[in-house]
Amino acid sequence: MLVQYDGLNDFSTTIWQSLDYPIDTWLPNQRIREGQRLIASVSASNWTPGQFYLSFANANLYAFIQSSPPQTYHKVFNEGAESKQFRTGRLALEYTRHTIAATYTSETEDFQFLRFDTDGHLRVYQWVQANASEVADILTDYLGICAYPTFCGKYGICSNGRCSCPVGNNGDTSYFQQLNSSTGCRKVTPLSCQSTHLHSFIELPNVSYFGFVAAILNTDIESCKQACLGNCSCKAALFHYNSNNMSGNCSLPSQIFSLMSTRPELFPYNSTSFIKVQRSTLIPASPPSPSPPLEKKESIRIELIIGPVVAGLIFTFILIWECVHVLRKRGSIKEEGRKKIEDEWEKSLNLETNLPTRFNYEDLKSATENFNKRIGGGGFGSVSEGTLVNGIKIAVKRLDRLVQGRKEFLAEVKTIGSIHRVNLVD
Numbered sequence: 001m002l003v004q005y006d007g008l009n010d011f012s013t014t015i016w017q018s019l020d021y022p023i024d025t026w027l028p029n030q031r032i033r034e035g036q037r038l039i040a041s042v043s044a045s046n047w048t049p050g051q052f053y054l055s056f057a058n059a060n061l062y063a064f065i066q067s068s069p070p071q072t073y074h075k076v077f078n079e080g081a082e083s084k085q086f087r088t089g090r091l092a093l094e095y096t097r098h099t100i101a102a103t104y105t106s107e108t109e110d111f112q113f114l115r116f117d118t119d120g121h122l123r124v125y126q127w128v129q130a131n132a133s134e135v136a137d138i139l140t141d142y143l144g145i146c147a148y149p150t151f152c153g154k155y156g157i158c159s160n161g162r163c164s165c166p167v168g169n170n171g172d173t174s175y176f177q178q179l180n181s182s183t184g185c186r187k188v189t190p191l192s193c194q195s196t197h198l199h200s201f202i203e204l205p206n207v208s209y210f211g212f213v214a215a216i217l218n219t220d221i222e223s224c225k226q227a228c229l230g231n232c233s234c235k236a237a238l239f240h241y242n243s244n245n246m247s248g249n250c251s252l253p254s255q256i257f258s259l260m261s262t263r264p265e266l267f268p269y270n271s272t273s274f275i276k277v278q279r280s281t282l283i284p285a286s287p288p289s290p291s292p293p294l295e296k297k298e299s300i301r302i303e304l305i306i307g308p309v310v311a312g313l314i315f316t317f318i319l320i321w322e323c324v325h326v327l328r329k330r331g332s333i334k335e336e337g338r339k340k341i342e343d344e345w346e347k348s349l350n351l352e353t354n355l356p357t358r359f360n361y362e363d364l365k366s367a368t369e370n371f372n373k374r375i376g377g378g379g380f381g382s383v384s385e386g387t388l389v390n391g392i393k394i395a396v397k398r399l400d401r402l403v404q405g406r407k408e409f410l411a412e413v414k415t416i417g418s419i420h421r422v423n424l425v426d
Contacts, residue, residue: 023047026114028089028106032061034099040116051150052120061091061102063120063139065149067255071211073120073149074139076102086136088112088124114138120148142266147210149257153184155275157207159261166202166275175202175277184258189278193232198281201225201237201274208262208271209238214249224250225274237274245272364396371398 022030022038032038038054041047051066054076061076076091077084083092089106106112112126112135124136145151146158155176156163165176165185176185191199216227221239227250228237234252241248262271365371368386376383381399388394 024116026104026116028104028112031094031101031103032056033101038116040118040120043118050118052116052118054116054122056100056102059100061093063122065120065211065257067257069254071149071213071253071255071257073147073210074141076122076139084138086124086138088126088135091138120150143260146258146260149210152258153179155187155256155259156184157204157259157261163258166204168202168277174280187277189280191232191235191276191278195278196229196232198279199229199276200279201228202277204259204273204275206262206271207259207273208240208267209236209251209253209259209273210257211253212238212240212251213253214240215252216250218247219250220247221245221272224248224252228252228274228276235276237276239272239274240269241271242269245270367394368396371396 022032022036024038024040026032026038032054034056036055039049040052042050053064053066054061055064056062057072062072063074063076064070064072077093083090088108089104089112092103092105094101094103104114108126110126110128112124114122114124116122121140122138123134124138125132126135141147145161152158152163155166157166163184165173165178167173168175175188177188179186216224219227221241224237224239228234231252233254235256236253238251238253239245239248240251256275259273364386367388368384371382371384373385374382375385375395381397383395383397386394386396
């Protein structure tokens, strides 16, 4: 507490006191005002602010769990009541002109206090012989521990204090994996907004949710489900109705904590919860009945993977074989054409008379050192100097481009062959 004293008038003013800034403990005669929060810590050894808090909303004190948006799970004061009595004290609402507050009053000689614990319970503790012992749990009512949002963890279903995971049609357990009771159930395939066509529901009759806030009033059950399917942030379609499911209220929460089984004697309404799940691309939308054993399911998945892969490989092999066959056929046609032309030239040369001595191309290429000693040109070709194996010097004319016809070429060869010169080989 920080107090300012006026020395002249012996008057003091309280500037700051810790009672105005509660954390997780509520002392006798302390007020929790509108705008303030009583915040539970993460754990008994970690005093960092946790996910539970008490705060005013709509002129009442509510217990919240952090989410987006925050979800309420208990209302401290009953509808129309301004106080809440428990065994060793009471809580009361106080109204002023501008604000509302809740005051805690102890009705025992022993020192006691309230603490908002890490599990979301608001408990009364009494200090006796240097020990704090629990004497009351203020928020727990006829619904018991199943009404607390983290008792069975996310997506866990609480029934008589026992936890289980959602199960699909015909006992299908492939959508959720059971973790321990404090962390709940994990989705095997997370929801994907890019694959909304694979979204479906697990129907849970007689299952409700602590944080039911109606998003659509006076609607039917199918419209409630379609509204959730059309909103990717929706994680479940919760439907409350009386006797006819064609008219009821629909809640579309964006985050799911613990669910709870309902019993007619405890709930004044009927409830069905539809948990949104992601179907695997390898699992059919409507599971077969009866459900095949796990080994058969695995073999079906493997076959579904291997089948398209093998078909793709066969198609690729056939395509490559066809390409190779076409290329070979084209090459064969070109080779046949080339040989045909050579044969025709060979026949033409054999039929001609008065031609000079013939040399093959490789001999002339060797004699001229690959036509490197060029000594002239003209007549569509170049002339290179060379030496035959017997030492005779020669000049070889090589046609660079054959623009003449066959007759013109043979005529030129005859003309050259009829010339008698010392270096002209015939």
